[in-house]
Amino acid sequence: MVQSFKITPSLPLRLGWIPYWNLLPLRHELERASGHEIEFHRGHPAQVNRWLAEGKVQLAPSSSVCLVKNSQMEIAFPLGIASTGAVHSVYLGFSHEESGLIEVIKQRQLLLREIIRTGMSRFETDARKAASFIYKAADQLPPLDPELAAPLAVTPASATSTQLARILYRLWFGEAAYEQRASGTNPLGAALSPRRPMELLIGDEALVKRPNYRAIIDLGDAWRELTDLPFVFAVWQTSRKTMSPYWRQKIIEAAELAQARMRVEPSHYYPDPMVTDVHDRPIDLAGYWRCIQYRLGPAHFRGLALFLAMTRCLQPEAVDDQAIVNIMRWESLGQASSGSR
Numbered sequence: 001m002v003q004s005f006k007i008t009p010s011l012p013l014r015l016g017w018i019p020y021w022n023l024l025p026l027r028h029e030l031e032r033a034s035g036h037e038i039e040f041h042r043g044h045p046a047q048v049n050r051w052l053a054e055g056k057v058q059l060a061p062s063s064s065v066c067l068v069k070n071s072q073m074e075i076a077f078p079l080g081i082a083s084t085g086a087v088h089s090v091y092l093g094f095s096h097e098e099s100g101l102i103e104v105i106k107q108r109q110l111l112l113r114e115i116i117r118t119g120m121s122r123f124e125t126d127a128r129k130a131a132s133f134i135y136k137a138a139d140q141l142p143p144l145d146p147e148l149a150a151p152l153a154v155t156p157a158s159a160t161s162t163q164l165a166r167i168l169y170r171l172w173f174g175e176a177a178y179e180q181r182a183s184g185t186n187p188l189g190a191a192l193s194p195r196r197p198m199e200l201l202i203g204d205e206a207l208v209k210r211p212n213y214r215a216i217i218d219l220g221d222a223w224r225e226l227t228d229l230p231f232v233f234a235v236w237q238t239s240r241k242t243m244s245p246y247w248r249q250k251i252i253e254a255a256e257l258a259q260a261r262m263r264v265e266p267s268h269y270y271p272d273p274m275v276t277d278v279h280d281r282p283i284d285l286a287g288y289w290r291c292i293q294y295r296l297g298p299a300h301f302r303g304l305a306l307f308l309a310m311t312r313c314l315q316p317e318a319v320d321d322q323a324i325v326n327i328m329r330w331e332s333l334g335q336a337s338s339g340s341r
Helices: 021-037 045-054 099-122 127-138 159-173 175-181 187-191 203-212 219-227 245-264 285-289 298-314 322-339
Strands: 013-017 038-042 060-063 074-083 090-094 198-202 215-218 231-238 293-295
Touching (some): 013 021, 021 203, 021 245, 074 298, 090 159, 090 203, 090 219, 159 298, 198 203, 219 231
Antiparallel strands (some): 074 231, 090 198, 090 215
């Protein structure tokens, strides 16, 4: 009789980890299956991105935008943090009455939806050409009064959410308003604006502070309305070219189990004590987790390719040339996955 032996790594996996509630179920499953084999290095998304680029961690669910801003980063497995529609933890908050501005954005979304659908249909196999078409066509829309656009206040904690907010702002209000009040290169222009800013909130802070805002625009919802695609906020990445089959199997299994269980048995993952918002009211983690997706499929990769291509158009100087090749590869991955179904 031949004995089989379990192959385990000789050293712990140095895993970059964002300690937000959206990853709590997955953290639980990873600790249950492989806790003694993993070193969790905790930090906000921007910190984890830096650790991964510097080699301080081997693997992390890292910001999607890093895939075009650092060509060393590679997708480790088809896992991430995504939503199809509202995500609840990434939004623009309005702490004052802005019904007129929000109505303008809603009307703009309807016009942009037609432009984006046309671009995606016309350039179905080339996200770069689709992105270029979208920006050029958006610039042909009737111009808005620049004074109508409130400044955009972003957070340094999340590169991807900040980039998505800037893309949407550029589409809603046009290039001039974007350069003056949202690009990040002209802080004086935004500071001198008489308008109160629309504030980008992410992660646990967004869930806790939601009652502070009179209204919000959920960025996952806005992206879905425009593209009919999921938005991928983070992707499991490594600075190495390959990840061991052992860890690939372990992490994918943990992610699939957590995604299934947090929908049908969310209480299994509830923290003790339960988390509350600024008014000490319980936060609906079960409802929140129903919006979160860990496993990425063809639609996720299509959405990811379009977002990365739009990032490249908006900030070409900040994007590595290798990203062009990578965008094409990830887009092809989504098409191949779709074709194999």
